[in-house]
Structures are given as C-alpha cells and as structure tokens.
Amino acid sequence: MPVIISNEKNLEFRPAGEEALKELFAVYKECEDFLALGPVPTASREMVRADLAMSKTMGGRFCGIFLRDGRIVGVLDFVPGNYRGQPDTAYIALLMLKQSFRHQGIGSGALVLVEQEVRKDPRIARIRIGVQVNNPSAIQFWQNRGFRIYAGPELLADQTTVYRMEKLLSPAAAAGS
Ligand SMILES: CC(C)(COP(=O)(O)OP(=O)(O)OC[C@H]1O[C@@H](n2cnc3c(N)ncnc32)[C@H](O)[C@@H]1OP(=O)(O)O)[C@@H](O)C(=O)NCCC(=O)NCCS
Secondary structure (H helix, E strand, C coil): CCCCEECCCCEEEEECCHHHHHHHHHHHHCCHHHHCCCCCCCCCHHHHHHHHHHHHHHCCEEEEEEECCCCEEEEEEEECCCECCECCEEEEEEEEECHHHCCCCHHHHHHHHHHHHHCCCCCCCEEEEEEECCCHHHHHHHHCCCCEEEEEEEECCCCCEEEEEEEECCHHHHCCC
16 A cells, blocks of 8 residues: 655555546646747646656656645655665656645645655755756755755756756755754
C-alpha cells in the first residue's frame, strides 16, 4: 500500500501512476501556460505517461497533490535521495499546480512537506531542482524559499534551458531551530 504523505493542515501527496491518468491529465491540462514555456505546449496523456516513466527511471516518487476534501490541485515528482548517485541529494523533478490553485500558499506548503519527507533520511544535505530560465516567477518562488542558483544556464535533452538551483538543509534546521 503506497504511503500517503500529509501534513496537519490541508495537503496530501498521494502516489500516482497509470491508474490516476485521468486526474493527472486534468492537472496537466490546467498547466498549459507553464507547458508553453517548454517545447511541447499542449498537454496529452502521452506526456503524462512519459513523465511517469522518467520518474521511475530516476527513482522518483510521482504524486498527486490533494486537498483534504479530495480535490487534486497539482502534481509533484521528487527523488527522495541518491539523486544522480549522490546519497546526500534529493531532487524535485516536477511541481506544478493547477492555475486556479496557485498563489494560495499550496506550493509553499508542498515544499515544506517535501523537506519533511526527505529529512527522514539523515544523509540528505540538499534539495536540488532545475528551473527553466524563462520562468522568472518560479525562480523567484524558489529563491524566496532558500534556494540559490549554483549552475547553468544548461540546455537539457528535452530542449529546455534551466538554472540548477539548490537548498542546503542544515542539521540545525532539521532540529527545528
Ligand atoms: C511555482 C508554483 C509551484 C508555486 O506554488 P504556489 O502555490 O503558487 O506558491 P505560493 O502560493 O506558496 O507562493 C507564491 C507567492 O504567493 C504568495 N501567496 C501565498 N499565499 C497567498 C495568498 N493567500 N494570497 C496572495 N498571495 C499569496 C506567497 O507569499 C508567494 O510570494 P513570495 O514568493 O513573494 O513569498 C506554482 O505557482 C506553479 O505551479 N506554477 C506553474 C508551474 C511552475 O512554474 N512550476 C515550477 C517549476 S520549477
């Protein structure tokens, strides 16, 4: 039984795969403004399937982001550790919310939850992410939450150009100070 990750407030990450294709596709459809920043602007079930397959390859945990009332509001794909063979590194491969649910604190809440989850492995020292250079509001979002650009711009195989960003997780922060 897959583990549902949740906080005491409103958010739940529910592991999602092929069986949730319809719900995941609905999220992608409402994120075409974001997809338009990349090479394929139109959402499709094939796109969702390709992301699910890529997640498996990377050791990712592909999840739907749900409100407690059962509504799906976004998708998250994260690698909890051992990203690119580095035991101390977690990675957020995808965080994407339906347009109508943005700027309400859900993305921030999801990041808190991801941090809580990856910290369960005491070796994790950093969370990394690749952010498209043509997505300034996302760059701002991550910078406002402790991430900094450490490399890039870099052209990826999927033809997006990204900054590599990371947040260092200090042991002090892990203790809640
Ligand atoms: C980027 C993204 C995940 C951020 O999630 P979000 O839920 O919109 O972000 P939040 O609401 O937590 O925070 C965004 C801003 O809204 C503000 N905000 C939060 N709650 C708010 C509210 N109730 N009213 C008004 N503003 C609010 C926050 O203060 C924050 O501003 P700040 O960065 O200056 O502090 C989301 O916007 C998204 O899915 N965008 C499209 C896909 C994308 O770009 N993904 C990132 C790829 S790297």
